[in-house]
Amino acid sequence: GQNIDQPTEMTATEGAIVQINCTYQTSGFNGLFWYQQHAGEAPTFLSYNVLDGLEEKGRFSSFLSRSKGYSYLLLKELQMKDSASYLCAVMDSNYQLIWGAGTKLIIKP
Amino acid sequence: GAVVSQHPSWVICKSGTSVKIECRSLDFQATTMFWYRQFPKQSLMLMATSNEGSKATYEQGVEKDKFLINHASLTLSTLTVTSAHPEDSSFYICSASSGRDMETQYFGPGTRLLVL
Numbered sequence: 001g002q003n004i005d006q007p008t009e010m011t012a013t014e015g016a017i018v019q020i021n022c023t024y025q026t027s028g029f030n031g032l033f034w035y036q037q038h039a040g041e042a043p044t045f046l047s048y049n050v051l052d053g054l055e056e057k058g059r060f061s062s063f064l065s066r067s068k069g070y071s072y073l074l075l076k077e078l079q080m081k082d083s084a085s086y087l088c089a090v091m092d093s094n095y096q097l098i099w100g101a102g103t104k105l106i107i108k109p
Numbered sequence: 110g111a112v113v114s115q116h117p118s119w120v121i122c123k124s125g126t127s128v129k130i131e132c133r134s135l136d137f138q139a140t141t142m143f144w145y146r147q148f149p150k151q152s153l154m155l156m157a158t159s160n161e162g163s164k165a166t167y168e169q170g171v172e173k174d175k176f177l178i179n180h181a182s183l184t185l186s187t188l189t190v191t192s193a194h195p196e197d198s199s200f201y202i203c204s205a206s207s208g209r210d211m212e213t214q215y216f217g218p219g220t221r222l223l224v225l
Binding site: 097 | 153216
């Protein structure tokens with residue numbers, strides 16, 4: 001079966017760095033996505049990785065290792081507004097998104 | 110960037126009534142639209158995938174006669190929850206992708222449905 005695993009909840013301090021991991025097993029692979037979702041709102045796109053390596057976009061970076069079925073989202077210089085759920089999703093061979101359950105990130109001052 | 114709108118943003122209705130939710134791609138043609146449902150503290154669950162001009166493909170366990178999906182044009186898809194019941198109360202989110210860019214889905218803001 002298809003499976004996406006990510007931690008349920010993480011806590012970090014304002015100004016610090018946090019890494020959210022995601023491991024996956026899917027039928028085919030057409031890219032891995034990270035989305036941010038604030039409570040009561042729809043997800044917003046953060047990053048897309050289809051090749052191995054690190055993609056940096058401002059304070060957020062995303063890493064992919066296809067051989068290991070592994071990705072992480074790195075958030076630097078954490079701000080209170082970064083408190084949200086972070087969803088990892090993999091697009092399978094049918095271009096269907098398989099979603100993880102999300103990681104709730106709590107930022108403390 | 111690509112914008113997807115949903116209407117209404119929230120709705121409260123009585124049990125037994127039908128509710129229609131619209132999803133529109135405002136600045137691009139969406140050959141494929143997706144409908145998701147999200148219960149509190151849970152991840153998104155894909156309900157169905159619809160391609161313009163053809164019947165929607167429903168995920169296992171989703172009743173196609175209860176959740177009617179119409180994708181009549183390249184910019185509009187509708188989800189109708191027929192004879193809604195309290196257990197249908199949820200956050201419904203649509204997303205859209207263009208034919209040229211299957212890897213990217215653009216999400217609407219979501220519709221919160223409360224059935225009393």
